[in-house]
Amino acid sequence: MHRRIITLTLNPTIDKSTTVVGISPNSKLRCTEPTYDAGGGGINVSCAIKKLGGDSLGMYLAGGPTGNHLKQLLDKDGIEQSIIKIEGWTRDNLAVTDTVTNQQYRFGMPGPNVKKEEWEAVLKQLEDYLQESDYLIASGKLPPGIPDDFYVQVAAIARKKKARFILDTSGEALMKAAAHSHIYILKPNLGELAALCGVPSISALELEILAKKFLAEHDCEALVVSLGAKGALLATKYEMEYVPAPTVLQKSTIGAGDSMVAGMVMSLIWGKSFSDMVKYGVACGTAATMHEGTKLCNKDDADKLYEWIRRAQTVKK
Ligand SMILES: Nc1ncnc2c1ncn2[C@@H]1O[C@H](COP(=O)(O)OP(=O)(O)OP(=O)(O)O)[C@@H](O)[C@H]1O
Ligand SMILES: [Mg+2]
Structure with missing residues (x-):
């Protein structure tokens, strides 16, 4: 059986990286020429799959000149894409490495406000595209405007189409999806699992017990x-x-x-x-x-x- 991989990214980004000799306030910081990388959870997964010799379809929301740039970057990497256009501009994040201390400062932007008809178009796209035995990987946070139960709706479509839904996210979107959805594989880190279990932190001694309880x-x-x-x-x-x-x-x-x-x-x-x-x-x-x-x-x-x-x-x- 031919299994396809589809990644879903609601809040992709252009990651802009540069370096500067010493960071100090209230002065002009002269940066080196930046490099640009496509980013955002699902898109990173698609790029890593490519590096491992696989293929996937990257489905994502994009808008504005930054959205076009994102497409160019992914085209260059040979990633197949399904783009849902939005009015807001795709965000761009900035990472600046201070070459004196070798410390990296990472500035993350919230992302554009996504309208109801725009995120509904994602669900429609999934309805049309997903097939039995596909792997659907949703990774990353939701941008402003998308309701917390969005991944619940995604999971319901995956279930209906008999696709396998793999989820890696955090916050309220993760809580809602875990509580109300059928999920094939969930990949929380320890902090995310603690939030899911309603505890402040998890020690090594409690981990297995909590994991069992979660699955039950x-x-x-x-x-x-x-x-x-x-x-x-x-x-x-x-x-x-x-x-x-x-x-x-x-x-x-x-x-x-x-x-x-x-x-x-x-x-x-x-x-x-x-x-x-x-x-x-x-x-x-x-x-x-x-x-x-x-x-x-x-x-x-x-x-x-x-x-x-x-x-x-x-x-x-
Ligand atoms: N310091 C490290 N040394 C070796 N392996 C590491 C280290 N940090 C992470 N990894 C590898 O990467 C995997 C995922 O890392 P981690 O548990 O930090 O995920 P995460 O918190 O979801 O990360 P992210 O910030 O990318 O979302 C780990 O299971 C481990 O295999
Ligand atoms: Mg993570």
């Missing part, structure tokens, strides 16, 4: 809790497995979560089990932390780390 109370097939440098926990009704992350020289953790999700879905496309899926996901997440600047994983690093993780588990047994 929600309609979710697999819960993958990412644990940063500690790796991830896979929890389903039938299995509970920790996957350690290899220790690497960490350069930048930006995009680790999106690379992880890309690795997970590619592993599923290759017909692997949930257990292997999380191992490859952790490998890709860790691979993303190994290089400065580039926010996504590269396949060589990911494949090597995956082998390391598999060997580490064999040794343990």
Whole structure:
């Protein structure tokens, strides 16, 4: 069966990065020529999938000259796109690295206000496009104007079309989706899982119990809790497995979560089990932390780390 991957990004961005020699207030800061990257949860997942040798359709909202620029960047990367036009301009975020301290300052914008008919057009597009056995990955926060239950509506369409819905988001949108939807895979980090469980924080001792409780109370097939440098926990009704992350020289953790999700879905496309899926996901997440600047994983690093993780588990047994 040919399974397609569709990523959904409601609040994409142009990530503009530059450097400056020393940051101080009230003075003109002369920056170097910026580089531009396409960004936003689902778009990052699509770009990471490409780096892993896969293909996906990037469905996203875009408007204004920045929206056109985003399309150009993704065209250059060879990403197939389905764009829902909006009146507001696609946001652009700014990252400035101070070369004296090597600290990066990241300024994130809220994103354009999305009108009702614009976000309804996304639902219509999904209705028309989704097919049985597709993987639909929604990643990222919702921009202003889109109701908190948007992912609930997305999940309902995925269910109707028998597509598999993978969700990686936070805040109220995550709470609503988890409470009211059928989700194939949910990928919270520890903080997001704590919010889902209504607790301020989660210790290592409580994690498995809370994951089990969550699965008993929600309609979710697999819960993958990412644990940063500690790796991830896979929890389903039938299995509970920790996957350690290899220790690497960490350069930048930006995009680790999106690379992880890309690795997970590619592993599923290759017909692997949930257990292997999380191992490859952790490998890709860790691979993303190994290089400065580039926010996504590269396949060589990911494949090597995956082998390391598999060997580490064999040794343990
Ligand atoms: N410091 C690190 N060392 C090794 N691997 C890491 C590190 N940080 C993250 N990872 C890898 O990336 C995966 C996802 O990271 P994390 O749990 O931080 O996700 P997240 O909080 O959702 O990240 P994001 O901010 O990108 O959304 C981890 O499971 C792990 O494999
Ligand atoms: Mg995340």
